[in-house]
Each structure stands twice: as structure tokens, then as C-alpha cells.
Amino acid sequence: GTLRKKFITKTNQFHKFISPLKNGEGNKDTIKYNRNKDSMKRTKPNPDVECDEEIDKRLKNVDPKMIEMIQNEIMEQSPNITWDDIAGLEHAKKTIQEAVTWPLLRPDIFTGLRSPPKGLLLFGPPGTGKTLIGKCIASESGSTFFSISSSSLTSKWVGDGEKMVRALFSVARVNQPAVVFVDEIDSLLTQRTDGEYEASRRIKTEFLVQFDGVKTASLEEDRILLVGATNRPQEIDEAARRRFRKRLYIPLPEHEGRFAIVKNLLSKQKHSLTDEQIHEICKKTEGYSGSDMDGLCREAALGPIRVIGDIRTISADDVRSINYSDFLDALTQVRASVSDRDLELYNKWNLEYGSLS
Ligand code: ADP
Secondary structure (H helix, E strand, O other), X not given: OHHHHHHHHHHHHHHOOOOOOOOOOOOHHHOOEEOOOOHHHOOOOOOOOOOOEEOOHHXXXXXXXXXXXXXXXXXXXXXXXXXXXXXXXXHHHHHHHHHHHHHHHOOOOOOHHHOOOOEEEEEOOOOOOHHHHHHHHHHHOOOEEEEEEHHHHHHHOOOOHHHHHXXXXXXXXXXXXEEEEEEOHHHHOEOOOOOOOHHHHHHHHHHHHHHHHOOOOOOOOOOEEEEEEEOOHHHEOHXXXXXXXXXXXXXXXXXXXXXXXXXXXHOOOOEOOOHHHHHHHHHOOOXXXXXHHHHHHHHHHOHHHHOOOXXXXXXXXXXXXXXXXXXXXXXXXXXXXXXXXXHHHHHHHHHHHOOOO
């Protein structure tokens, strides 16, 4: 689909990439690359350099069907998210910029003592912007974004999960700088070692091998950042935990964060709410996550629709504005999804293992 089109467009431009599957689906011998040798160093592409078509070693042993799947479903060229799209979380944003975004942009400066972590763990309640942050890092650093959930590795790719992990990192290496975002990473790196889940164990082992292979210490090494997100950090075993040098707590939004989220969502709609009324809503939504706030606004936005007599004939201009009482109604329907008990667990884990800066 579009991702694929985007991919071909961009890589043609920068890497002179030719889709491995263009001629002869599934035939490994036809995986040919036409690459600018210096492309990985991000020098300006030189259209005059003639390149031999060669098989890229990094993809030679990878199943072309998997490459195709990764390009179509998992890979996204720099998604269009900026730090401004993420409300609140000022501390996390600043830390992430310094620790990972700038190093991806300027690997020549961030060497030695300044060398960036290979892994960033984002933990906290669901719906607080962890995925948005992953996308934003990719977007702001001009990286290719790969997004996969652990459950799809263990369930969708039954039997092939291990191969898939290898394929994913191979494609990421070819498209670096890259951000590999793994959702629900706890289930991949769990401390439970159930004998019956031999396949999961093998996926985990492969994942750690690939993770260790991802070095970002100097220019010569791969510029791949692994971003793991989890709602259950306590499930991650010690060996895996140590590999994430940065472990950042992504908490529920504060009043100001909730305000920014509502304000932003309403800016795209006809509404009559004053800032004071929005502040009132924020006072009533202590404990709501970003996605709870999103749900609340969606529910409120249906208020004006519910009073329409005949939806088929009304003109769009006659739909009334969303107002404060729509929000009061919505508040009776949409509740905070995170429990106090869970919040206690996150705080405790953060004190013990979280990175302060
Ligand atoms: P997570 O990965 O932490 O579960 P997401 O990043 O997928 O959460 O967020 C889910 C949705 O909630 C987003 O698409 C967005 O609409 C909203 N959201 C959550 N946190 C924020 C935030 N800090 N700023 C803006 N929107 C947010």
C-alpha cells in the first residue's frame, strides 16, 4: 500500500534501493541492490556514482516474503509526529532528546562518553503516549520506524517468530538510522521460563542476540535504537532489564497535560467551550490517561449528533457545537482506566529501576 510506495520513493532517493521482490517473487537470487556505497553514512547521494547491482549481504539469508511483509506492515518512513503533538511529559521529552534523538542525528558528536544507549524502555500505564513517543523519536531524527507488538511475534508468527526477529533487525540495518518499537515488550522478555513455551524462549534468545548486535557507540556501528514499551515492567527479567540503559516512567498526564490534549482535540471541531470550562473538565479527570481523555472527547463529540432528528437530511453546518454539558454527560460514561494499585506498582518500580535523567 502507501507505506510500500513511500518506502520505494524514499529509498530510491537515498539508497537507490530496488525492491527485492520486483522481479521474481520469492526467489532469493533476485534480491539485488543497487546501492550507493556511502549511503549508510548519510552523505549526500551522488547521482553520478555508478553502482554495481549487488546482493546486500545483510539481506541475503532473509526470506523475501518476510522482507516484503516487514516493509508493508511494520516499517514506516519517518512518521509525522512532533514533540508538540505529545502533551505534558516535559521531563521525558527532554531526556529522550538528549539521550537518543540527538545521537541519532549526530552520531559523530555522540561518541565515547556521550555514546547513546541502544535501548530505551518506556514504562507506565496504557494510553499515556509511549507509542507516540516512539514515533516521535523516529520522526524527529529522520529515522525509519519499525513497530511490532510482542504478541504478534509470539502468536501471528508461530514457528517463525525467531526468523522474524532476525529479519526485522536485518531490514532495520539496511534502513538505518532506525527506531525499532516493540510494544508489550514484557511478554517477550518475561522472567517466566515455562518449559512448554520453547518457541517463546527461542524468540527471546534471538531478540537478545540481535539487541546486543545493535551497537551505536561509533559511526561505524549500526544506528538502530530499540524502544520497548510496557505496562508491566516488573515482568521483565533482570538480564533484559539491564540492557535498557534508559528506563523512563511515562506517567498519567497532569492537569496541564490533560488540558493540552482536550484543547488539541477540540481545535479540529466546532465547539463552544471556554478555557475555564476545559479547566473544569481537567479537574474532574484526575487519574485519566491520555487515551481516556481521547475517549472522553470522542464521547462528548457525539452529544450534538444524538439530538439530531434525521441524520440523513441535516446539513453538516446545522450540527450544533460541542458544549460543556456534552462533556458532563460524557464524564458519566467514560471512566479512568488505570487503578490506584497499578499506579503504586509503577511508582515503586520507577524508584527501584527507573532512570532519573
Ligand atoms: P501507549 O503506547 O502508552 O499505550 P499511545 O501512545 O498509543 O499510548 O496513546 C494512545 C492515544 O492516547 C494516542 O493516540 C493519543 O490520542 C492519546 N494520548 C495518550 N497520551 C498522550 C499525550 N501525552 N499527548 C497526546 N495524546 C496522548
